[in-house]
Amino acid sequence: MKHYKEEKAKGSWVSYRPEIKIHDCTVRDGGLINNHHFDDDFVRAVYNTCVAAGVDYIELGYKNSKKLFPTSEYGPWKHCDEEDLRRIVDDNPNPIKISVMADAERCDYHTDILPKEQSVIDCIRVATYIHQIPTALDMVKDAHDKGYEVTLNLMAISIVQERELNQALEEIAKSEISTLYVVDSFGALYSEQIKDLVLKYLAALEGTGKEVGIHAHNNQQLAYANTIEALIVGANRLDATIAGIGRGAGNCPLELLIGFLHNPKFKLRPVLECVQNVMQPLRKKMDWGYSIPYMITGQLNVHPRVAIKMRAGDNPNDFVGFYDQMMEEE
Secondary structure (H helix, E strand, C coil): HHHHHHHHCCHHHHHHHCEEEEEECCCHHHHHCCCCCCHHHHHHHHHHHHHCCCCEEEEEEECCCCCCCCCCCHHHHCCHHHHHHHHHHCCCCCCCEEEEEEECCCHHHHHHHCHHCCCCCCCCEECHHHHHHHHHHHHHHHHHHCCCCCEEECHHHHHCHHHHHHHHHHHHCCCCCCEEEEEEECCCHHHHHHHHHHHHHHHHHHCCCCCEEEEEECCCHHHHHHHHHHCCCCCCCEEEEHCCCCCCCCCEEHHHHHCCCCCCCCCHHHHHHHHHHHHHHHCCCCCCCCCCHHHHHHHHHHCCHHHHHHHCCCCCCCCCCCCCCCHHHH
């Protein structure tokens, strides 16, 4: 930890660490708004943007069960079948790595995740709530044994009890993951909490060679600030999305993050082109980003699903009525 504190004292150049990697989640997290019904042109535009911008990983969707998420209701990026992925990236001749997310207890991972030699996917990101850790660790081992890089997103960390977290970290440290992510699912955490969690994760993983990442939501307009706080104290894997697209309040905007990082391998202009030509028109069809209902759920540390429902209803701007409703439920 002294290493990072010493770098911080050097001023703005703290953000230039060659080991920092950006993981774009535009298609995966953005797809939570429209049940992953993005057309190929959109997904290809995001892929080409990330390649041109020098992004390290791109997450093209989920590897979730077709029994739980039938194709009659969900688009192809909920399942990321090989033919769909290759239709966009072919054999992925570029340096960028392809990732997908697999939710614990929502994925038929033994059958749906192919051996690495049969797939264009490079990285499986297992997402889990604290009570699903045993299943998640089995998923991690399965993907690792099949030849993938595997990471773990421990979700809704803002409502996890410390004793449970300590036990989970002890088991996760023994697993085959390359990276463990601090995930502020509700957009409820502040910078000092992010700092404490990142340092806690780093301490738990010390000596294992595993890294720590951050996936932040923007309910209180802190996704970008919290991502910066995480990287300053030692997180090397940073999640972001183009124009901050994502479920509800969205995520850390990729364009802000690249602008902050003093790393010449990342290019801002391709991202701005995508924001202008792709994301701005999309805003007319899809609702995401900071708004008062998401702020309220973030401040209350609750899942934003109730705010998402409100925003999709007849009175999306009845902020006072929504506030009164949430206060009554408290």
